[in-house]
Amino acid sequence: MNQQPVAFWSLKPWWCQPWSIVLTGVVISLGSWLFLHRLWITLPITLAILAWWMLFLVLVPAAYSRQEDS
Template identity: 45%
Template sequence: MKQSTNVWDYKPWWCQPWSILLTGVGLISGSWLLLRSIWVTALVAIPVLTWMVFFLLIYPKAVAKSLEQETTTD
């Protein structure tokens, strides 16, 4: 049986792309709506956007590559 290389097949509902996007946008928007400070919002946005880029772009590609290598060596 072929193993899926889609990382999202192995993640729970609360760790899916839509929830990561919604959480990130919510945190950044909430910061702006509550504080109305561009500097605080930027300080919130930098780590949140870094987290989003990692979990939405880098991590899935790395896992897919790893799973693909694992299936070719079996």
């Protein structure tokens, strides 16, 4: 019996969906700049968020998809 693969994002709650991850990152980066006006604080925060996005929006779903295919 050939089962339909389960979509990665259907396994996650609403607060862990791509739109909520991106929205939270944008709000944190923009909020850091608007409240602090310090590039030396905002830049590392934004770079950490970009790394987080790469991990959880690109690499993890791709790995899950490869695992489901094998």
